[in-house]
Amino acid sequence: MSTDATPTGVFPATLTPVDADGEPNAALLAAHCRALLAEGATGFALLGTTGEANSLTPGQRMKLLEDLLAQGFDPTLFMPGTGNCAMKDAVALTRHALDLGCRGVVALPPFYYTPVSDDALFAVYARLIETVGHARPNIVLYHIPPMSRVPIVPAVIERLIEAFPGAVVGVKDSSGELANMTMLAKRFPQLSILAGADPLMLPLLREGGAGAITATSNVAMPLLAYLFRNFADPAAQDKVAAAQALLSEIREVTRTVPQIAALRALAAVRRGDPSWSNALLPNLPLTSAEDATLRAAVAPLFARMDGFGA
Template identity: 50%
Template sequence: MSSIKGVFSAAATPVNAHLTPDHGALVAHSRQLLADGLHGVALLGSTGEANSFSTAERMAMLEAMVKAGIPADALLPGTGLCALPETIALTRHALSLGVTKVVMLPPFYYKGVSDQGLLDAYSHVLDSIADDRLQVILYHIPPISQIPLSHDLIGRLIEKYPGTIAGVKDSGGALDNMVAMVKRFPTLSVLAGADPLLLPLLQQGGAGCITATSNLAGKQLRTVFDKFADPSATAEIDAAQKRIVALREASNSFPQIPTIKAMVAHRYKQPHWVNTRPPLVRLTDEQIGKLGPILDKVDTDFPA
């Protein structure tokens, strides 16, 4: 079995008024996520606006995290880009810092590509890197990438790179697809991309999650992960799950990524967290004003 198990945060990326990454705020947020009980920080994914940052910016953010003392084995940066040389460069850079686990999107610009084309792309990256330390979490997010990862493709990759293909983050939203992978690929860590699906996936043998609402609900997700199979913890699990679902629903009140960032701003009382890099647009003051009471109601109805 893969060693990648647990609850990981699809961490938001703070940017300052000039739209450059705020390394200090990113480090502080990551420390808080780990203090919440999360097993690791999956920075520079979809919630982290990864594809709005340059390769150099992404490298600098990862360097800042490691330099600040965030454990390398708790970091799962996204390294998949459309240009294979950039995917290789980001992944090699992570390894140079001692970061061995990465989340890797397929090349996603061209649509309707074949499994063979995706196999060739991943193979070129992994053959070029050729580092036994590397553990790759494949990233299945067809609602955004429009490039689904078929089970046949995943099986071929596991067969070709059995020590390297360690997991899949499934952000397709279909529990049945995740459960099917759990049953078909016993060595693969299947990680839910939606917070409410952590519990049912764990009950079917899944490995955990990498999710956006973990920016707010890390303690509750860890409770679910630790106690889902304990019959004596049913009430505690139910309370945690209700708060997770409520926060996830709150994050969908407005466009999700700007809303997650506004929720983090609300959590820390740090207004600059609402900033996004274009083309995403930060919530308006009116939307932020409406979000506050929604979050207050979550706290009242489902206390942390």
């Protein structure tokens, strides 16, 4: 099910371009977003894991969003990540995004003091909803236990829905477990369940999912857009299968080296700007040898992707 509030489609988990000193580059990000829209993106989930938000200060995150919107974008295209271990920072980031007119936010759970009980996790999201000061904060819960070590279990989601009707609109599931995603789609049909792993979007769509927020869409958006548009078209199933297979090939190539560094290197290729390879510590750019190997491996895959344009 989808309403105007529930996000449906493909939302790239956008990389954050930075200069040599680690300062975000809003102009370069704006150009990237325009290219992604032309390739079929629905909107953008910036400042998440792929966007390395936890390597930026709250002030940098707010300024980047402001500078990006100053480039003339409709703010409803954006769902920035606003989760933070510091409750006041999470509230400030969420309020800031909503005040700017963003369609909602993607809220990571607190991730340092583990384990976090279900009661504590409910209390965190309840405090966020109650304090942010918006009647409809349009929160997408960010379930990424491989990174956060804090799973967002169905019982917590159910409590939040009952306590704060309309406040939670979806779940980004980056567990890598299709069974969990399909369970959520069936148990919570009022929410958008979004795959956080590129190859799982297609099977999730077929089980009632709403789309995806993924990293590889930074460089393979035409494939994800094609899959989203055509997954249910009987006449397109051969090409859907080909798109899915090519997407998996590209994703596997990016996983042979650290993924964010790989995506930065490939963004430099796709967007024709070498500054995309600049890194935010503790991530490092690829070595010259790694970069050359990656480019050689992905070049024929990108050439095949041209047949799936928006």
